[in-house]
Each structure stands twice: as C-alpha cells, then as structure tokens.
Amino acid sequence: MILVILIFSFAIFGMAGARVFIGIILITMPFFLFLNNFDMAEGEKYVFSILLGVTIFPSLTYILGLLMSFRISMVITLITLILLVFVFKKFKIR
C-alpha cells in the first residue's frame, strides 16, 4: 500500500511529492508507535496517528522553533517523541 502511494506521489508530483509522503510517515510514526500500546482497532491507530502527526508534531516544532532553527526543532521533536514512546512502553510493561 505504501509503495502504491509512493509511486503515485512521485509520478504526479515528482521527487517533492515522494518526499512529502515520506515526511508524513515520519511525523506520524511516533504517534502510531504510541497508539500501538493500546487495544485499539488497526484503522483507529492509522487514522488517529495521522491526525496527531500532522497537528501535534508541527505544533511542538513551531514552539521549539521560536528558540532555535526550525529544522533542528523538527529533528529534536522527532527524537523526543520516539524516546517518549519507548519510555512509555517500558513504564507500561513494568
């Protein structure tokens, strides 16, 4: 499925389209990993994590971006969210 979307994005919008699709996956991933800890339907996990990814992630990046480079704040937000997911997972298992 991912391949179908990637090919479509590249075919219609070129490299920028493919990179946007990969970008959406990247900012969505921490939330999907987080929701994976809960007993939820697959569809819920996908839809909810996309909605959270394209909203919460940019909001945090914007706030950090007031203090530092927007690009660096993107990286820090991504790493922080992924770390938080692993901390949550560890905490939940215990």
Place this chain on the structure above:
Amino acid sequence: MKINKNYVQTLIFVLVYLFAIYFWTQPLQDRKVPYGEYDAMSHFEVGDYMAYNDKSFMYLPPYIDIRYGNDNDFKPHTLWYAPTFHASLGLMQVFGGQRIVPIFLMNAILATFVIVTVYFVIRSLFGFLPAILSAILIVFSPRDFMPYIWGQWPERFAYAFIPVILYCFYKYLINYDKKENTPIYLYFTALFSGISFLIHPLAFLHVVFSLILFYIFIAIKNKRLYINANHIIISILIFLILFFMFPYQNFRIFPEFSGNKEESVFKLSLSRIFSWSPNAEDFIGSVPPSYFSYREMHGLWTLPFLVIGLSVLIINRKERDLLLLAWLIGLYIMLHRDLFGKAEFLHRSLSATAHIFSPIMAIGAIYLINLVKVNFPYKKFVKYGIALIFIYFALSINMPAASKILNKEIYNPYTQSGFFTTLNDAEFQASQWILDNAPKNVNVTVLGIPYQDQVLSATSKKIRWMAAVSQHVTRFYYFREDKEIILKSPEWYIMLDYTMIGPLNDQETFNFMQDFEKTALSNHTLVYNKDNIEVYKFEPK
C-alpha cells in the same frame, strides 16, 4: 489463494483517495506556481516563512502584517490562527525540498482528509459499501473544493476532525457499562476537539452541538446519565492544555464572537427554519449563487437517497443512527445560528454539508433494499446493483459538474482564467529573485500590472502573490501618494513588469513605462532584467 477482504477494501479506498488527491491538485500539476484567492496567500505566506527562513515567529513579518496585522483582536500583529496548520505546511516544505509543490500538495492532503475520516467512521459503523459511496461523493463535492480553492485552507482540514470526534465519543458512551470500557475514547474526544480548535474554531463549535445532542439522545434512549467525574476532569485538562499552547490565538475567539459584525446584513425570517442553506442573495459578490443550490452542489439524483437514508436512520434509531442524526441536527443548528443573531461565517458552515449528507445518501442507497420486508435470495446482489448505479450517477453527473469548476485550466496565467490573478513564470522568477537578493527592509512597487477599476480586484491578487513569493511588501506604483519619496528611497525597488502588456496590446502603458524608465529612473540601477521584467534600485550615480 485466499484474498484478505479487508486488504482489498482498503486498497479500493486508497485508490479512491489517491484519485481525490489527483483531482483536487489539478491546477498545480502542470504549473508549479502558487494559486488561489486572498486567504490562500495568507496561509501560504505563514507556512512558507517558517520553512524558508528556518524559524518560527511570534510577530508577523511586514509583508504579512500589512494585511493581517489587525486580524487578531486579542493580540494584534501576531498570527490570527494557532500555527498548527501552517507549521505542518512549513514542515512539508522542508521535507519536500521545494517551495511550492510541498505546501500545495500538503494542503490538498489535509483538505481532502475529511474523505478519510468519513470513510473510516462510516466503515466502522455501517460497513464498507456506505463508506466507499460516501467517500466517492465527497471527492466531487463542490462545497468542499470551492472553499479549498478560495483559500479557506485550515477550515477544510478542521472539518475532518468532526467525524472522528463524534466517533470517539460514540465509542466511549456505547462501551460505558461494558467490561472493556476504557476512558481513552473520551480522552481522544477531548484531544481531537482541542486540536480542531487549534486548526479552526468553527469546526469545534460545529462538533460541540452534535456531541451534546448525541449525549441527550443516548441518555434518553437508555434512560440514564453517563457521568464519571474523573474521566470528565482529565478530558477537560487535555482540552485546556491544548488551548493554552497558543493563548494569543485561542483567546482571539472571545472578542471575535462577542462582536456583532454581520448580523444586520441578514434579513431574518421564519422561512429560514425550513431551508437548509442561507439565502444566496445575502452573499452576492463574495460567494457564487450555485454554492447555495442543492441541485448544483449534490445533484438532484441524490435527493431520494438522502430522504431514504434519513428515514432509515429515524426508523432504526440504533446508537450509530442516532450519532448521524446528532451530527446532522448539530450542523442544522450551526447553519441557522443567524436566527440567534450570530451570522458570521454562515456560508462556511454550509461547506460541511456533504460530510453528513453523503453518508446518509449512501446509507439510503444500501439500505433501500432492506425496506422491502420480503426475503429473496438475490437481495445481496440487488444491494451491489444499487451501489453500482449510485457510483454510475456520481461519475456521470457529479464528476463532470465538478470538472467544470476544478480542472487544470483554472488559475492558468496563460489563459483568461488566471491571466490577471496568477503569477506567470517570469513574475514568479522575478519575485523569487527579490527574495534571494533584496535586503529584508526593502519594499517593492510595481508598474505594468493593470490597475483599472474593472480588473483591479483580480490584479490585486497578482500583486499579493508577488509579495507572498518575494516575502517583501509589494504595492501598485500607481496608487502611491508618496511617488516622489519612493523614487528617491533606497528602501524601494521599482519593478517594471512588461509581461501582461503584450497580450493586452496596451501600447499606451508600454510607452508610459518606457518613458518612465528614461526619466524617473535615471538615478536608478537596473539590477534584474529577465523575460520582460526589470527591477531597479535607487543608486545615485
């Protein structure tokens, strides 16, 4: 080999959704230049500024402030919406590695995301067929893509949250007494409500009415109340955390909604109660009359399905039916708030119609056969047959009608559609050159773009797009009262745009500009000269 049914259904939906992206991005595909009305410029500007300058901002840069500096009543000269939506556009510009395509593509993805959420909710509650039929109808819904083209970008995305918020609240209530009851769905209700508020407060107001109505319906149906103080307190906290993330923007709603800006415009009458749409005549000049017409927005063929679907919901009255009814009535209340003296953005609420009408129409089509109380062996095939007829009508009536409004030619600067409004390649490159080469404090004034009364409303958009792309204040030269000062100021660049004069065969303006170059710009230096656009800066020799 056994084919996974879920996988096939998801694949079908993904193909429909990709077609929606293709269909909605047609103006972008052949020409990679920005397009749209005034609102589109503002949203592009905010997201683009963050990514291009690699920083967030609290106070608006001058070229945005000049128009939007006072739009935030609570904290003037700051963003008038929470930056959530715009930061997502900025993120995609960074990921995409280009300025225009990533922002416009991301906006199309967000604007069409309501197709995903409606499909997801209707599939979860009613099954695949009603869900896919709903999705197909929304792809061709002019009330969705017209505001998207006009530039009401955040609002389009905010409406995608309504089905999800209602679904989460539904899941919380129907599982309330069950063993597997989990408050997480109430927390998601609060979380998504808060996010929808950050994207566009109007969508949040829409969903509040529907949530209250659904609660009342379920409470009456089950003859009990659902109150868990802990769940409610945590949910309120989640909402408040989101609200206080961007206080300057979110507190703006209070002065905004306490005002009485538009009420006097509308003639209130009891007949409004019996009409779904506001009166088209109240919006002449800003919204086309077709926008208020059921026939032109949905196609008359959908009306019987809408009536049948509504009847099915009222007759069945299961929890899922009550959810859709609450959604519908909530929207009805929002659409008739002019009766309570709140008429602002009324036509914008109308743009949420297809999101609930389409599922009801689809349910009407699929459950039509269930109204026949006789069992016969081919009932299932008849259901599929009706679904195929439904798709046939959508593709043969709604799609061609949609294509007349949304196609590859709209906003084409080389045809009549976009000649006066959209930047042509030369103008785009000149604007980009200014961004890359002019100091931040420099403003630009332009000659050559028509400014006469009959075209001014269109060409003003071109000037604004120049400002958006160049990230510099850009104004018509002709309207300046400080022409003498401008011509002696190093803080003003003079742009001579000859690109429109040829196609218009405007010899008089051409002669004037040639003369202007020789006389008024004798103390200026030509710093850009490409494709019939020249840029001068003041540099006394």
